Amino acid sequence: MPEDLSRLCIHSITTKPWSLATALDKYAAAGVGGISVWQDAALATGLPEARKLLAASPVEVVSYVRGGFFPHRSREAREKAVTANRKMLDEAAEIGAPLLVLVCGAEPGQSLTESRKQIQAGIERLIPHAMETGVRLAIEPLHPMYADTRSAINTLAQANELAEAIDHDAVGIAVDVYHLWWDDGLESQILRSGAQRNLYAFHICDWKVPTMDMLNDRGLMGEGCIDVPRIRSWVEAAGFTGYYEVEIFSHAHWAKDQDFFLQEILAAYREKS
Amino acid sequence: MPEDLSRLCIHSITTKPWSLATALDKYAAAGVGGISVWQDAALATGLPEARKLLAASPVEVVSYVRGGFFPHRSREAREKAVTANRKMLDEAAEIGAPLLVLVCGAEPGQSLTESRKQIQAGIERLIPHAMETGVRLAIEPLHPMYADTRSAINTLAQANELAEAIDHDAVGIAVDVYHLWWDDGLESQILRSGAQRNLYAFHICDWKVPTMDMLNDRGLMGEGCIDVPRIRSWVEAAGFTGYYEVEIFSHAHWAKDQDFFLQEILAAYREKS
Numbered sequence: 117m118p119e120d121l122s123r124l125c126i127h128s129i130t131t132k133p134w135s136l137a138t139a140l141d142k143y144a145a146a147g148v149g150g151i152s153v154w155q156d157a158a159l160a161t162g163l164p165e166a167r168k169l170l171a172a173s174p175v176e177v178v179s180y181v182r183g184g185f186f187p188h189r190s191r192e193a194r195e196k197a198v199t200a201n202r203k204m205l206d207e208a209a210e211i212g213a214p215l216l217v218l219v220c221g222a223e224p225g226q227s228l229t230e231s232r233k234q235i236q237a238g239i240e241r242l243i244p245h246a247m248e249t250g251v252r253l254a255i256e257p258l259h260p261m262y263a264d265t266r267s268a269i270n271t272l273a274q275a276n277e278l279a280e281a282i283d284h285d286a287v288g289i290a291v292d293v294y295h296l297w298w299d300d301g302l303e304s305q306i307l308r309s310g311a312q313r314n315l316y317a318f319h320i321c322d323w324k325v326p327t328m329d330m331l332n333d334r335g336l337m338g339e340g341c342i343d344v345p346r347i348r349s350w351v352e353a354a355g356f357t358g359y360y361e362v363e364i365f366s367h368a369h370w371a372k373d374q375d376f377f378l379q380e381i382l383a384a385y386r387e388k389s
Numbered sequence: 390m391p392e393d394l395s396r397l398c399i400h401s402i403t404t405k406p407w408s409l410a411t412a413l414d415k416y417a418a419a420g421v422g423g424i425s426v427w428q429d430a431a432l433a434t435g436l437p438e439a440r441k442l443l444a445a446s447p448v449e450v451v452s453y454v455r456g457g458f459f460p461h462r463s464r465e466a467r468e469k470a471v472t473a474n475r476k477m478l479d480e481a482a483e484i485g486a487p488l489l490v491l492v493c494g495a496e497p498g499q500s501l502t503e504s505r506k507q508i509q510a511g512i513e514r515l516i517p518h519a520m521e522t523g524v525r526l527a528i529e530p531l532h533p534m535y536a537d538t539r540s541a542i543n544t545l546a547q548a549n550e551l552a553e554a555i556d557h558d559a560v561g562i563a564v565d566v567y568h569l570w571w572d573d574g575l576e577s578q579i580l581r582s583g584a585q586r587n588l589y590a591f592h593i594c595d596w597k598v599p600t601m602d603m604l605n606d607r608g609l610m611g612e613g614c615i616d617v618p619r620i621r622s623w624v625e626a627a628g629f630t631g632y633y634e635v636e637i638f639s640h641a642h643w644a645k646d647q648d649f650f651l652q653e654i655l656a657a658y659r660e661k662s
Contacts, residue, residue: 224598224613224614225614227616228571228573229573259533259534260532260533260534260571260572261532261533261534261600261603263570263571264596264598264599264600264613264614265598265599270571271573274573297536298501298533298536298543299533300501300502300544300547323537325497325537325538326537326538327534327537327603330534330600330603340497340537341497341498341537343500
């Protein structure tokens with residue numbers, strides 16, 4: 117990766133101990149180009165204040181994270197999910213985020229096939245409001261270890277099929293190396309996402325060896341076994357020109373001095389991505 | 390599942406607190422048809438004694454668990470792995486097990502593609518000794534959350550490709566619902582395994598919601614989100630007539646009174662499988 121950090125984006129949750137205001141100051145001072153804002157950070161700051169901070173910052177808002185969780189046994193719960201996602205589109209629009217990332221959800225009491233149908237129906241219901249708010253939607257396929265409750269979309273092939281079935285410019289895909297690195301069809305599926313103009317976002321981090329926690333033990337690029345530069349080369353071959361988004365949930369990294377951690381992120385971005 | 394337990398097999402590790410002798414007594418008294426013997430249990434008992442116990446028991450030896458771990462950076466380490474697997478074939482033959490289950494391995498310092506090549510080479514090197522000992526080999530695809538160090542074979546499609554590439558009666562596949570339940574191609578891949586006469590073993594348990602530990606928090610059938618009866622119906626449609634093997638690693642279940650746990654296993658087998 118080049119020395120230049122203009123295409124580096126950091127997710128607010130990566131430096132969770134920092135408030136949105138602090139993160140923006142620190143990222144800007146380091147020359148980081150973008151930020152993806154998690155709802156917890158935005159709501160803790162207050163949306164009007166978050167909007168003001170982001171508008172005044174040289175750091176660009178890349179996405180708002182995360183909507184989704186469409187599948188439920190009852191129609192009422194599915195309606196609630198659509199309503200909650202409309203609200204998240206409003207919040208994204210309010211802070212100036214052009215994209216809402218979707219963790220699609222899964223209901224362990226029904227088949228993954230049924231959950232996928234409900235995901236498609238939920239996303240299609242959101243399209244009019246996505247158009248009104250000018251915020252697009254990115255389906256993020258999640259690792260199969262999250263198929264019980266977090267997402268019934270567990271491969272890029274499934275995300276491609278879903279995005280192509282919906283076939284609307286408001287709906288694309290977020291590719292995250294953490295979820296997809298193991299897939300032997302990844303290169304061809306990334307090229308397919310690109311060819312179909314569905315590659316909306318690219319998230320990077322690493323899979324630590326060993327991984328001690330299924331959720332909060334992600335590694336910095338170079339700390340684990342994912343060949344990030346190789347996957348990046350596929351994403352670039354697919355025509356992607358957006359941000360490289362560092363999204364790391366890690367008790368170990370959150371416990372560090374966050375100024376020091378930010379320097380580690382910059383080094384890992386330049387040398388290991 | 391029928392009341393009859395003649396096709397029920399339990400892995401010795403499922404009731405880990407029991408010695409091999411105790412497990413055999415308890416399984417036999419309950420009418421359980423088969424046992425798959427883990428190496429730790431066999432070596433703790435001593436192979437000659439294990440052989441005697443198993444020969445005298447009405448419980449049939451279904452498989453020996455587990456060989457594999459073929460990929461390594463150095464040729465020397467790969468040679469050692471082949472030698473270790475030959476020894477495990479000898480051990481399996483000594484206790485009368487007709488099948489050695491393979492957890493194929495993965496080397497995080499190289500690509501999964503390279504690890505897969507080394508797995509194929511390692512298995513092919515074992516075939517002569519498998520023929521001599523009369524012990525067949527079962528490739529067990531593992532969940533993608535184990536792709537870092539435990540197995541580069543993470544889908545049944547990959548296991549099918551590998552078994553078909555090797556194309557030898559001594560090499561087949563073990564299907565485990567824990568590793569494969571999330572895969573939207575599972576039904577067709579199980580039918581493919583059957584059609585190619587590669588379906589050598591079928592392991593059952595459940596995926597708990599939530600799962601607290603990546604290795605030792607498996608559930609009993611019915612405790613989680615896997616539709617075991619549905620996957621069993623695919624395995625039967627594929628022509629499988631072997632044992633239903635209960636393989637559970639669980640700190641929670643190991644902490645229980647094992648007589649009580651055995652009764653739970655029998656009930657879950659009859660009612661939730």
